[in-house]
Amino acid sequence: MRLAIVHKDRCHAKKCGKECIAYCPRVRTGDETIIIGESGRAEISEELCVGCGICVKKCPFEALDIIQLPEELDTPVTRYGPNAFVLYGLPQPVAGKVTGMLGPNGIGKSTAVKILSGQMKPNLGIFDHEVEWAEILKHYAGTELLDYLKQVAAKTIKASIKPQYIDFIPKAFKGTVRSLLEQNDERKKLDYYAKELALDTILDKDLTYLSGGELQRVALTVALSKEANFYFLDEVTPFLDIYQRMTAARLIRELASEHPVILVEHDIAILDMVAETVHIGYGKPSAFGIISRPKGVRVGVNQYLEGFVAEENVRIRDYPVLFETRSHESDVDRETLMTIPKMTKSFPGFDLTVDGGEVRRGEVLGIVGANGIGKSTFAKLLAGVETPDGGKKFDTVRVSYKPQYVTADSSDSVEFTLRSATRRFDTSYYQHEILEPLGLMPILQSEVKNLSGGELQRVAIALCLSREADLYILDEPSAHLDVEQRLVTTKVIKRAAEDKGAGIMVIDHDMYTIDMISERLLVFDGVPGKEGTARGPFEMKDGMNMFLSNLGITFRRDKTGRPRINNPGSYLDREQKAAGEYYYYNAAESALAAEGSTEE
Structure with missing residues (x-):
């Protein structure tokens, strides 16, 4: 399957010489493989495109991607429209566990959560008619996600979401920290979370004047305080120090003992500590994303850093991440x-x-x-x-x-x-x-x-x-x-x-x-x-x-x-x-050293 992606925020047809059209071999033979649509942006026919990639190289704004997908990826979870982002695979919320998601920005993690929380209905990549839930559930028959998606279709799932970007909170809610937290304290744990996350001193502070670290802790408290069937936490660590990150990790694990939690986190040390399984997201950001099957967190993190997902036999990066x-x-x-x-x-x-x-x-x-x-x-x-x-x-x-x-x-x-x-x-x-x-x-x-x-x-x-x-x-x-x-x-x-x-x-x-x-x-x-x-x-x-x-x-x-x-x-x-060794410590080296001293 071939994908033709037009990044709408980068396509500036009025500022270029329309090189994508001028150099396309199929256009030169008379086909309308690439046109400028009513939106003023390029539109590419995936059926007519031969995948030569000339338009990708000629575009001065890097607004185009032509991608040849593996044959086994024949049915997407959802696609935003023609020449738009497409997602394959969904993470599996598991009761009593923290499920991690690890991958680049723009790979579809937020899209997956919108589907799992009922904010967005998957369309299986179909645009010519609205896809009904009966068709979606039929597609997922026999999978572990079927029972969960039945609840989403019946609108019996309530999700609590901690957003990635927290700077919009003071714009969306005017008032003090206390008023925001009391309004969302559905689990009656305001006093507990305020103490654990050190919010006591800022409860009467206006949200407009909070620092990034304070706002992050408030956002996490709001998400944890809601009564929900499913909790999605998107980047809880930015602007938090290591001690606050450890506290947040402990609170998330406590919550996971009662409800499924999906955590998207780029601080691998914290993700490694709090999650039990992890889904790896790979593909090309803003073009297509693939969510892998769940893996043990240690194995999943190491595969991600190595750049090779063994079970899928896919290399997601040309180089490994090394720590020396x-x-x-x-x-x-x-x-x-x-x-x-x-x-x-x-x-x-x-x-x-x-x-x-x-x-x-x-x-x-x-x-x-x-x-x-x-x-x-x-x-x-x-x-x-x-x-x-x-x-x-x-x-x-x-x-x-x-x-x-x-x-x-x-x-x-x-x-x-x-x-x-x-x-x-x-x-x-x-x-x-x-x-x-x-x-x-x-x-x-x-x-x-x-x-x-x-x-x-x-x-x-x-x-x-x-x-x-x-x-x-x-x-x-x-x-x-x-x-x-x-x-x-x-x-x-x-x-x-x-x-x-x-x-x-x-x-x-x-x-x-x-x-x-x-x-x-x-x-x-x-x-x-x-x-x-x-x-x-x-x-x-x-x-x-x-x-x-x-x-x-x-x-x-x-x-x-x-x-x-x-x-x-x-x-x-x-x-x-x-x-007295708090950081540079290798358990294997320590064991060998101990063994050597015993032999002597």
């Missing part, structure tokens, strides 16, 4: 770029102390710590946005700063925005090292205000790295990025540090991102919301041990090198704490 401890060690004798001065900064009720340190040329310095402990304030001090107490603004080196929360209210195109920040936009270096790996080429003509959260984040990263500076500071660049985008982003940032001979600081709560990107670590400790101290930089092992010991959390590495969270109180958790 030696990646934190540099053979280069790095020159000192700048000295971080000792500084203090006080606000009403909060004090920040910076012990000082040095930043080296060409290195990426990871910054970790709990929320509300002064990391963003520290970044603002270095960027000159804030002035330290008893001192002047930091101006020793040029600083480019990407803030934690990125807003989009500009009508300018992505290309105009980036061109205004750099004179190198048209160089091959900029195209190959910034635009292409960050996936910005297809959206260059899109207005910034119309971008999704993930697209906006990638533009903000590119904008920060485009400026001429000696020090680049990126505050939570992983938010709203999927696993593959995070991998690519870490490579872009590390190459930028080397190529520019600059120092780069990355503040993030995703342990995988920190693990892959950092050469050394700056650690913040203290009492969140009251006082914080910036210590270091340390070598990675020492820094992570300090950070995680403060939180009481241990990580191990499995045989693939992947960091995995130990369940609190488990044997490995207790063993590592006793050894």
